[in-house]
Amino acid sequence: MSNSVVAKRYASALFELAQQHGQTATIQEELNELKKAFRDNKGLEQLLSSPRLSVAKKREMIADIFKGVNPIVMNTLFVLLDAKRMNEAQNVFDEFHQLANDAAGVAEAKVYSTRPLTELETNSISTAFAHKVGKQSLRIENIIDPSLIGGIRLQIGNQIYDSSLSAKLEKLQRKLIGS
Structure with a gap:
């Protein structure tokens, strides 16, 4: 922007x-x-x-x-x-x-995944996350990122929702090392 x-x-x-x-x-x-x-x-x-x-x-x-x-x-x-x-x-x-x-109640989003998302998955993600940013729907750009191992990483503006397997493994590693 x-x-x-x-x-x-x-x-x-x-x-x-x-x-x-x-x-x-x-x-x-x-x-x-x-x-x-x-x-x-x-x-x-x-x-x-x-x-x-x-x-x-x-x-x-x-x-x-x-x-x-x-x-x-x-x-x-x-x-x-x-x-x-x-x-x-x-x-x-x-x-x-x-x-x-803004006028249409739409937000731009980037979804990082290990494989291309199906239309059903894209619609589900749009429905699930649009309300979190106060919009009616998301216009999703799917970006393939094999380093995620599994799951998705979603970026809407400056907000990031990361449920990727690699992020969960990093979090677990930090917990184990920090203990």
Whole structure:
């Protein structure tokens, strides 16, 4: 999560527009893809922030690269470009996701397990832990981590719930050594 006041303002404006047009979920998905594009292509943000290219040329590049993107998202990119705030783009995307998740009563969660979780297991984890963080559901990203030996480790924001076998063994070891 960003601490950028600028990103929060742009994200709030984008979120209000998305809500007005009933496109919050669609825009959230598109912003996920844009975030991946910016993250995977480090030079893209640098290129769009470069003073060597004119704003018109940068607009043309954005229009070509992100052809087919929702007009609201495209206009947001143009506004960031015109305001010389392209370096805040990923922070704006993050802030938007937070606003959309809060409005929907959803929290982002990472579940570390030794194998891919089934849909039933994912739903069970979401149901069991969502209320602990005051949300209606969790949007779970499953990360495979064989070092857990068994069980799961769940991270929701800065909270971690660890019921992995490796954590239990470490706890037992500390008890035995401390005795």
